[in-house]
Amino acid sequence: MSYTIPKVQRAAVVxxxxxxVQVKEDFPVKQPEDLKPGECLIRLHCTGVCHTDLHAALGDWPVPPKVPLVGGHEGVGEVVAIGKGTVDSPVKLGDRVGIKWIAYSCLTCEQCRKGLEQNCSSVKLSGYTTDGTFQQYVQSWVNVVTPIPEGISSEAAASVLCAGVTVYRALKYSRTLPNDWVVLPGAGGGLGHLxxxxxxxMGLRVIAIDGGEEKRKLCVEKLGADAWIDFTxxxxxxxxxxxxxGGPGANAAVVTTASPSGYTQAVDYLREGGTLMAVGLPAKAELNASIFFTVFKSITICGSYVGNRQDAVEAVNIAASxxxxxxYASKxxxxxxGVYDDLGKGKIAGRIVLTM
Known part of the structure; x- marks a missing residue:
């Protein structure tokens, strides 16, 4: 199997x-002969758009992105080249794979060995510290890309690779049991609806919090949330x-909204022994919670940052089942x-997936 790789491509560049963002038609494509051992080249079918991509374009997080930058970190495509000298590659030419926020981790440091690949000291972040998926061809690493099984479209898998993995891991470590109550602020958004x-x-009872009739219909009528709260x-x-x-409050909250109020309220409505999983990343907000009641109620506050390779495989396989x-809507x-503009205004229900 062989592929003809063009010299230039379409890419959205900040x-x-x-x-x-400027969409360029002459952005260079990394050529197969330039790939190092362990690297691969993916011809993308599509890519999701995440609120993180908007933060990268604005540069409003405490750690600035590289510039110039090709954003994006939810890509699905086909392996079209593998670096010469790559040994025991888990993927082969023609495989459909996904590219995540974690573009590269060393897999040998303490954090990687503990399953915290996202906190690897050598980590590379797609669409932030290395060019991402808002381009037709993207260079990646064979040990980090996620195999995409049959039973799920590329467009759906793209969103699962970030939004799905992120919320799946947060729920997985929320210390909840079947029939427990979990509150999901931002439930109608890209992360929240997943x-x-x-x-x-997981057998949990869901209280969905968001605003507007469109998001209520999505969360309750289509997705089966047990209760709805319109914050407006x-x-x-x-x-x-x-x-x-029934009085005591929820067992857990997975806060996917970027609003700081979502975190402050959670400590108050969690029951004793409850868990607050912090997922959404406001650019400059701080977590203001009552220390007294956090201690008195034995509340656990846990930051949950995307997921590792195993989390990704599990999340994709559940979706594929x-x-x-x-x-999602395709654009x-x-x-x-324009998608960035709608994201900033909170107009998007579900996800947006870009076609190449």
Missing amino acids: AQTGQG AVQYAKT QTKDIVAEVKRIT GKVQVY PLQELE
Whole structure:
């Protein structure tokens, strides 16, 4: 099997943070002969768009991205080249694979050995510290890409590779048991609508929090959330969570919203022994929680940052089995700037997937 690799391609490039995205038709493609052992080249079918990509374009996180930058970290495509000298590659030419936020980790340091590959000291981040998936061809690493099984479309798998993996891992480590109550602020968004479904596969009872009728229909009527709270209509979210749960509050909260209020409220509506899984990343907000009640109620606050290779395989396989459905709209790569605008205004329900 052989492929003809072009010299140039279409790519969405941020020349300087905060200056917008330019779609170029002459961005260079890394050639097969330039790949190092262990590297591979992926011809992308599609890529998801994540709120993290917007932060990368704006450069508003404490750790700045590289520039110029090709963003994106939810790509699915076909392996079209593998670096000469690669030994025992887990993928071969023609395989369909996914590219995640964690583009590379060494797999040998202490954090990698403990399953915290996302905290590897040598980590490379797709679409942040290394060019990502808003291009037709992307260089990656054979030991880090995720095999995509049959039973799931490339478009759906793209969103699972970041949004799905992130919420799946958070729920996995939330110390919940079947029939426990979990609150999901931002439930109608890209991460949240997948969190609703993964929570239901784990046997949890879901309280979805978001705003607007479109997101209510998505969370309750399509995804099966057990209860709904519209934050634009409800004056006291803490009291409403306690009412729904019969008084004591929820067992866990997975906060996917970028609003700092989502974190502050969670400590108040969690029951004794509850767990707050912090997932959403506001650019500059701080977590303001009552230390007294955090201690007095034995609350656990845990930061959950994407997931490792095993989390990704599990999340994709669950989705491929039909238990998790990704609600997305497809747009061409050229419309990325408009997608960013809608993301910033909170207008998107589900996910946006860009076609190449």
